[in-house]
Amino acid sequence: MEYFVDCLIKSAVSHQSGPNDLPCTKFRLGASVDLIMTIFRKKTASNAETVALRKVGEIVRTRLSNDPGVYKIPVEGLEIFGVAQFFTSAECTRLIEIVDAVARPSPTYKGTDATGRTSYTGDVDPDDPFVLMLQRRIDDLMGIDPAFGETIQGQRYAPGQEFRGHYDHFLPSQHFWEAEQRRGGQRSWTAMAYLNEVEEGGTTDFTRVDLSIPPQPGALLIWNNMKPDGTPNPNAMHAGMPVVRGTKYVLTKWYRARPWS
Numbered sequence: 001m002e003y004f005v006d007c008l009i010k011s012a013v014s015h016q017s018g019p020n021d022l023p024c025t026k027f028r029l030g031a032s033v034d035l036i037m038t039i040f041r042k043k044t045a046s047n048a049e050t051v052a053l054r055k056v057g058e059i060v061r062t063r064l065s066n067d068p069g070v071y072k073i074p075v076e077g078l079e080i081f082g083v084a085q086f087f088t089s090a091e092c093t094r095l096i097e098i099v100d101a102v103a104r105p106s107p108t109y110k111g112t113d114a115t116g117r118t119s120y121t122g123d124v125d126p127d128d129p130f131v132l133m134l135q136r137r138i139d140d141l142m143g144i145d146p147a148f149g150e151t152i153q154g155q156r157y158a159p160g161q162e163f164r165g166h167y168d169h170f171l172p173s174q175h176f177w178e179a180e181q182r183r184g185g186q187r188s189w190t191a192m193a194y195l196n197e198v199e200e201g202g203t204t205d206f207t208r209v210d211l212s213i214p215p216q217p218g219a220l221l222i223w224n225n226m227k228p229d230g231t232p233n234p235n236a237m238h239a240g241m242p243v244v245r246g247t248k249y250v251l252t253k254w255y256r257a258r259p260w261s
């Protein structure tokens with residue numbers, strides 16, 4: 001299913017690649033049951049975190065569902081919304097300039113196991129008043145306390161560049177799980193905006209729910225990485241498909257279960 005947030009045209013597309021699951025932690029046989037339980041306890045979301053994720057899920061779902069400017073994309077098994085022209089073309093142009101000024105090859109670990117991330121990343125200045133204004137607009141739309149949001153991050157993709165299937169949320173098996181627990185914990189919602197038109201390719205594909213979103217300048221996509229019960233949603237797997245012609249720019253903002261630091 002292909003979705004245009006602007007004009008809400010949908011058509012069938014086929015997905016060539018399957019989901020790209022991340023490896024699980026392997027426990028050494030022979031370790032005592034106590035030790036295994038200790039490791040397991042440490043590496044599982046706490047009940048308080050799950051409750052917080054459930055709550056922020058409800059708050060944002062209710063707010064977006066009652067906003068006439070927000071469109072709920074009708075897919076089973078994933079909460080995902082779109083807002084057409086959330087950013088003006090002047091704002092997109094300025095953001096592209098900001099991203100170009102700071103772009104560097106994307107790190108392989110930026111809160112995800114992004115082994116197939118060949119784009120360029122632009123870590124924007126978190127104190128830039130223009131950036132702060134845009135962030136406030138996203139926070140207001142979502143109804144989330146700004147303290148829970150990471151600073152927005154820009155991405156630039158040249159032809160052939162992509163961000164292979166991944167989750168934005170963290171998995172207990174990942175080596176950075178505990179470090180991220182100390183920096184605000186699990187990611188809840190993602191907000192991602194397309195900043196320009198791409199000649200060919202560069203769709204955002206949610207491979208498990210057969211949803212493909214083509215870049216649409218200024219449009220904002222918002223999805224919940226958790227299920228309504230506050231646990232990770234495997235259907236939130238997504239990929240930035242390779243750009244075929246043109247350059248693609250997006251900005252991404254992630255929210256946490258607790259204030260981010």
Ligand SMILES: O=C(O)CCC(=O)C(=O)O
Nearest residue numbers: 163203204239240250252
């Ligand atoms: O570029 C895209 O379409 C997806 C970007 C993405 O998945 C991310 O920044 O987490």
